[in-house]
Amino acid sequence: MENTYTEGLFRFIESSPTAFHAVDKMREMLESQGYNRLLEGGKWNLKKGGRYYVSRNGSSLIAFRIPETGFCGFQIMASHSDSPCLKIKANPELTAEGAYVKLNVEKYGGMLCGTWFDRPLSAAGRLMVRDKDKTAMKLVNIDRDLLLIPSLAIHMNREANNGYKYNVQKDMLPLYGSCTDGTEMRFMELAAHEAGVEEENILGSDLYVYNRMPGSIWGAGGEFISIGRLDDLECVYASLRGFLNAAEGDSIPLHCVYDNEEVGSSTRQGAASTFLADTLFRICEAQGMNGEDYRRALAASMMVSADNAHAVHPNYPDKSCPSNRPVINQGIVIKFSGNHRYTSDAVSAALFRRICEMAEVPVQEFTNRSDMAGGSTLGNISSTQAAVKCVDIGLPQLAMHSSWETAGVKDLEYLIRAAEVFYESSIEESGFEEYQVFVGKNERKI
Numbered sequence: 001m002e003n004t005y006t007e008g009l010f011r012f013i014e015s016s017p018t019a020f021h022a023v024d025k026m027r028e029m030l031e032s033q034g035y036n037r038l039l040e041g042g043k044w045n046l047k048k049g050g051r052y053y054v055s056r057n058g059s060s061l062i063a064f065r066i067p068e069t070g071f072c073g074f075q076i077m078a079s080h081s082d083s084p085c086l087k088i089k090a091n092p093e094l095t096a097e098g099a100y101v102k103l104n105v106e107k108y109g110g111m112l113c114g115t116w117f118d119r120p121l122s123a124a125g126r127l128m129v130r131d132k133d134k135t136a137m138k139l140v141n142i143d144r145d146l147l148l149i150p151s152l153a154i155h156m157n158r159e160a161n162n163g164y165k166y167n168v169q170k171d172m173l174p175l176y177g178s179c180t181d182g183t184e185m186r187f188m189e190l191a192a193h194e195a196g197v198e199e200e201n202i203l204g205s206d207l208y209v210y211n212r213m214p215g216s217i218w219g220a221g222g223e224f225i226s227i228g229r230l231d232d233l234e235c236v237y238a239s240l241r242g243f244l245n246a247a248e249g250d251s252i253p254l255h256c257v258y259d260n261e262e263v264g265s266s267t268r269q270g271a272a273s274t275f276l277a278d279t280l281f282r283i284c285e286a287q288g289m290n291g292e293d294y295r296r297a298l299a300a301s302m303m304v305s306a307d308n309a310h311a312v313h314p315n316y317p318d319k320s321c322p323s324n325r326p327v328i329n330q331g332i333v334i335k336f337s338g339n340h341r342y343t344s345d346a347v348s349a350a351l352f353r354r355i356c357e358m359a360e361v362p363v364q365e366f367t368n369r370s371d372m373a374g375g376s377t378l379g380n381i382s383s384t385q386a387a388v389k390c391v392d393i394g395l396p397q398l399a400m401h402s403s404w405e406t407a408g409v410k411d412l413e414y415l416i417r418a419a420e421v422f423y424e425s426s427i428e429e430s431g432f433e434e435y436q437v438f439v440g441k442n443e444r445k446i
């Protein structure tokens, strides 16, 4: 079944083997729509009606539009560009039996290890390259089946089906080549060749292993989608599509994508950094606003923290909360946590439900079982830097952190539609904890 949004998502994910590539792909999509790059180190002269984006570390990105007339606050949707995978270490070649070359790797994030075996893999990331007196980033993607992590045969481990504790250093080193056929090429030499640079000019690298299996639409009614990195590139894509579709409202819409959610967000470009707060403040400063104006704008702002959610698993129904049981293709999931590991509360959930009503999109609720810890995400971490009303949401999916994840065709479209209405909306506090949601241009400003 052909579906434009699904096909668009697959092309986006397939061209985004790493966070660096995801940001580069977004750059391409934004520039084709007239967005201008801002440098954090440059002077920002923001014009009315202007379209801009800024990135940090090449792996996080914020895009926004300045309305023609004044604005009242920011409507921010935040998602993350990274996914769990294997990172390739420096000096990666290791030989085995004098016949095999394998690569030395370590874990990035909380991956489901078993799903990385016996499938076509390759390597991608970025190189820092010497170019005369400059040192510049160069993206690289070795776009062919290059690596594979072979399972150990059942005959050599009869206990393999009784649960297995994976040791990355021993079990998960991908096979890269053989050293007897005379064609061996060191890994960095190959990466340099693919990037079109001289190996001796490579001064730094961040390279990762990725799953090469292309996206698939499947199921009796073509209702499921599977591909790697759905967490969280599905939300990244939905947020960007909604952002680009949205008409002008009374707020400044911000499409915000952080890196490093999978490893705790505490990097220069993660949700715990000042990237968003710096950007919001600079937008206000460039409009000639003062500190009070900035804080009033924050009070009139809202963030949707969009990171995929766990659907009830058909074979493990007991792992989900007994009364909040999201399923695939039945709508956007609002996530709640008594200990505020998710930011959603009565206020932010109510405002988000109104947005979804206007978008004619169904919502579902998620809570963890009370006897299970569950995960966390970027909403509450980002709130420590820029505290605005925030709701944690996601699309229901199965097999989170597998190298091949599964979600629903309908849900993707639901989030794109909700994002579009959200980016067109603005929220007025009409009284103490009393709100009015406006959509489109109503000429309201602070």
Ligand code: CO
Pocket: 080, 231, 232, 261, 307, 308
């Ligand atoms: Co995630």
